[in-house]
Amino acid sequence: MKSIDRNFYHLISGDMQREAQAEPLAFRGDNKEAFLKWRGATCQMLREGLNIADEKVPLRFQVVDSISLGTYIREKVIYDLDAGLSAVAWICRPNADGKVKLPAIICCHGHGPGKDPLVGLYQGNECFEYHKRAAVRLAEKGFVTLVPDRRGYGECSPFLNGYPEMADLKQLDEFYLRSGPNLLSLDIFDAARAVDVLFELTFVDSDKIGCLGIEAGAAVAAGVAALDERVKVVSLTSFISSAVESVRLGGLNQSSIRIGSADLCSLIAPRPLLLQIPLADPVVPLVCARKAIPLMRNIYSYFDVKEKCAGVEFDGVLELDYPTLENWFIKWNELTDG
Amino acid sequence: MANINRIFTISGWRAQMVEHLRPALSFDASSMEDYQSWKRGFEKEFLKLLGLLPEPVTLESEVIESVVFPTYIREKIVFNSERFMSVPAWVCSPRETAASGRHPAVICCHGHGNGKDALVGILGNNKSGVDYQKRLAIKLAENGFVAIAPDWRCFGERRDPPEILSLQTDMCDRVHIAVESFGYHLLSLNIWDGMKTIDYLESRKDVDPTRIGCVGCSFGGTMSMFLSAADSRISAACVSGYLMATGDSPISSLCGSQTLPGLLTWGDRAEVAGLICPRPLLVQIGEYDSTFPARHALSEFRRLSRIYQAADAEFKLGLDLFEGCHEVSTTPIIEWFNRWLIKL
Numbered sequence: 296m297k298s299i300d301r302n303f304y305h306l307i308s309g310d311m312q313r314e315a316q317a318e319p320l321a322f323r324g325d326n327k328e329a330f331l332k333w334r335g336a337t338c339q340m341l342r343e344g345l346n347i348a349d350e351k352v353p354l355r356f357q358v359v360d361s362i363s364l365g366t367y368i369r370e371k372v373i374y375d376l377d378a379g380l381s382a383v384a385w386i387c388r389p390n391a392d393g394k395v396k397l398p399a400i401i402c403c404h405g406h407g408p409g410k411d412p413l414v415g416l417y418q419g420n421e422c423f424e425y426h427k428r429a430a431v432r433l434a435e436k437g438f439v440t441l442v443p444d445r446r447g448y449g450e451c452s453p454f455l456n457g458y459p460e461m462a463d464l465k466q467l468d469e470f471y472l473r474s475g476p477n478l479l480s481l482d483i484f485d486a487a488r489a490v491d492v493l494f495e496l497t498f499v500d501s502d503k504i505g506c507l508g509i510e511a512g513a514a515v516a517a518g519v520a521a522l523d524e525r526v527k528v529v530s531l532t533s534f535i536s537s538a539v540e541s542v543r544l545g546g547l548n549q550s551s552i553r554i555g556s557a558d559l560c561s562l563i564a565p566r567p568l569l570l571q572i573p574l575a576d577p578v579v580p581l582v583c584a585r586k587a588i589p590l591m592r593n594i595y596s597y598f599d600v601k602e603k604c605a606g607v608e609f610d611g612v613l614e615l616d617y618p619t620l621e622n623w624f625i626k627w628n629e630l631t632d633g
Numbered sequence: 634m635a636n637i638n639r640i641f642t643i644s645g646w647r648a649q650m651v652e653h654l655r656p657a658l659s660f661d662a663s664s665m666e667d668y669q670s671w672k673r674g675f676e677k678e679f680l681k682l683l684g685l686l687p688e689p690v691t692l693e694s695e696v697i698e699s700v701v702f703p704t705y706i707r708e709k710i711v712f713n714s715e716r717f718m719s720v721p722a723w724v725c726s727p728r729e730t731a732a733s734g735r736h737p738a739v740i741c742c743h744g745h746g747n748g749k750d751a752l753v754g755i756l757g758n759n760k761s762g763v764d765y766q767k768r769l770a771i772k773l774a775e776n777g778f779v780a781i782a783p784d785w786r787c788f789g790e791r792r793d794p795p796e797i798l799s800l801q802t803d804m805c806d807r808v809h810i811a812v813e814s815f816g817y818h819l820l821s822l823n824i825w826d827g828m829k830t831i832d833y834l835e836s837r838k839d840v841d842p843t844r845i846g847c848v849g850c851s852f853g854g855t856m857s858m859f860l861s862a863a864d865s866r867i868s869a870a871c872v873s874g875y876l877m878a879t880g881d882s883p884i885s886s887l888c889g890s891q892t893l894p895g896l897l898t899w900g901d902r903a904e905v906a907g908l909i910c911p912r913p914l915l916v917q918i919g920e921y922d923s924t925f926p927a928r929h930a931l932s933e934f935r936r937l938s939r940i941y942q943a944a945d946a947e948f949k950l951g952l953d954l955f956e957g958c959h960e961v962s963t964t965p966i967i968e969w970f971n972r973w974l975i976k977l
Contacts, residue, residue, distance in 0.1 A: 424923035425958050575763040575960065612765045614921065614958045 344545030387434035398503035403512030409449020521562035651880030687715035725774035742849030748789020809889030911946035
């Protein structure tokens with residue numbers, strides 16, 4: 296009997312069709328000129344793929360809560376993303392007089408209840424988990440940290456306790472796809488709005504804006520750093536991989552764009568980029584992460600700045616490695632001073 | 634009408650029970666005499682709480698397979714622990730024979746997940762990799778120990794297929810109920826299997842039976858603590874990502890594999906860990922462990938340290954508070970067993 300490939304499961308069918316739609320964007324050259332050409336074309340395509348209106352609405356930035364917590368000040372802020380949607384975020388900053396402009400870092404959370412764990416909170420309670428209160432600890436080291444809720448999370452969530460399940464996020468993604476860009480594209484747009492916010496804050500040095508992210512938050516951080524050169528220093532945890540296509544941007548009403556995480560990260564070159572690789576990462580296989588690091592360092596070598604790209608393995612699970620992250624931001628911030 | 638506070642939920646009831654809890658043998662002393670008296674009393678009640686244990690049978694152990702890796706040797710072995718139950722386990726041993734011919738051994742207790750496999754770097758779908766237990770058995774073998782990692786009941790090869798027992802989070806609870814109708818507790822049966830694992834180690838010619846350690850994280854920490862408390866043949870232990878007062882665990886994270894009915898009427902986890910005293914015990918706490926938060930873990934550790942102080946054995950109690958989550962930190966564990974099972 297003739298063997299015919301059949302599939303009866305519609306979700307797989309949908310995935311297969313999407314896979315067939317476009318080749319992933321991938322750099323295949325071997326020199327700086329080829330890379331710059333590829334980068335220009337790729338960034339252009341990504342920006343078009345995001346399909347986000349060029350005209351921005353005013354931020355209408357407001358501080359709605361402010362509390363001094365001894366070693367730092369924590370503020371809750373709101374601002375507009377577009378004509379119909381606002382964002383909620385924490386700002387943590389040192390107890391400074393405001394005369395000296397401070398470096399700032401946008402912190403993109405991973406899965407969980409949103410922005411709160413990055414400031415050591417969850418529903419009003421103390422929260423210690425894989426985000427390791429990084430926003431607070433960086434503020435204690437002299438940085439201004441801005442921690443927005445991503446769409447579907449925390450105070451920007453229609454889901455129980457602001458803690459979406461994967462099925463909830465898929466539902467949200469499909470909702471956005473009906474009218475334009477997918478959820479990740481919109482999260483990247485929102486992160487660019489967070490950069491706009493930092494530019495408006497008088498106590499922030501707008502030449503020293505960094506970005507960090509973990510897991511899905513790292514995809515957002517990588518995306519905004521790739522497309523927005525106002526971001527000067529980057530740290531990504533549990534993201535880099537040699538997998539050919541791991542990030543999907545754009546929307547279904549236009550060509551869907553797929554790009555590997557290493558290729559997306561390469562767009563950040565030659566700006567300082569820390570890639571944190573937990574040895575026991577349940578999300579990105581270690582072997583894939585390790586394979587991607589030489590590719591990245593090769594790209595940075597085109598600019599003679601290999602030292603600006605570091606792949607750091609650490610004995611951890613899905614978690615930030617705070618000490619190396621802090622050192623990275625301090626090091627490149629100080630070098631900018633010099 | 635009188636204003637009466639009524640409670641309708643189990644979590645509300647449990648919170649009140651915890652608040653009004655006064656365990657009969659909670660450790661509260663400082664002298665050696667008081668410690669010895671407390672230990673006699675609590676040990677007696679602890680053994681009663683373990684309840685019914687199976688009848689011993691001969692191990693009839695077999696080596697199913699043996700693979701030589703560049704830095705260690707891995708065997709799959711199996712032995713009988715009771716009339717109707719066998720235990721599969723990985724044994725990782727050093728490539729080089731010890732000068733004495735016998736190595737110290739460490740029982741590696743797996744936590745929730747795919748059972749024993751993660752301890753030797755085998756993850757789901759037979760892929761190689763690392764999880765929160767970080768291939769600990771391999772690392773111990775590479776450092777001169779014979780490391781054995783058995784599957785506990787309802788994990789790994791001892792897990793029923795999904796058409797018999799669905800892969801739901803209440804798997805441990807179902808099995809706890811299943812064995813309870815025969816008068817057993819699931820935790821006690823697993824402790825029994827741990828004791829038989831020690832019997833097996835004692836039967837191996839390459840193991841020094843006077844130098845056996847035990848380690849585990851999460852549910853593995855439960856096993857390491859209860860097994861070391863119940864069997865004094867374990868001469869050094871490490872409990873990682875587990876030590877915390879029972880009442881500090883939210884009701885949603887309670888588990889049928891990790892409960893000993895009636896324990897709270899006599900003491901809590903600090904008292905069980907106190908039965909390991911004066912043997913060496915390392916407690917590991919990830920500062921960012923959201924399952925066993927450090928502030929709760931440290932509170933129970935402080936109670937445990939009073940037992941070691943009273944026994945003049947404070948130097949045998951170690952605390953490793955590390956910048957991590959719900960995971961083992963392997964280097965301090967290897968150093969701990971080096972110190973107490975090799976250097977001594």
